[in-house]
Amino acid sequence: MPQPDRKTGGVDLNEVQKTIDAVTGATWGTRNRIMAGLFQRDLRKHGDDMPAFAPPGEDVSR
Numbered sequence: 001m002p003q004p005d006r007k008t009g010g011v012d013l014n015e016v017q018k019t020i021d022a023v024t025g026a027t028w029g030t031r032n033r034i035m036a037g038l039f040q041r042d043l044r045k046h047g048d049d050m051p052a053f054a055p056p057g058e059d060v061s062r
Contacts, residue, residue, distance in 0.1 A: 019035075019038060022034050023035070
């Protein structure tokens with residue numbers, strides 16, 4: 001198995017470019033929907049590895 005590049009933190013640069021291409025020129029609403037979808041996909045795939053998150057003002061432990 002290839003080792004992740006330390007400079008990119010193991011991030012797939014093709015995925016980064018796809019994300020940039022998807023949000024470039026998009027309206028804020030479209031951009032937010034794209035990013036929310038990507039976050040939900042990553043949460044399903046890597047939920048146990050992701051840091052805890054709660055919107056501002058909400059308790060992380062809930």
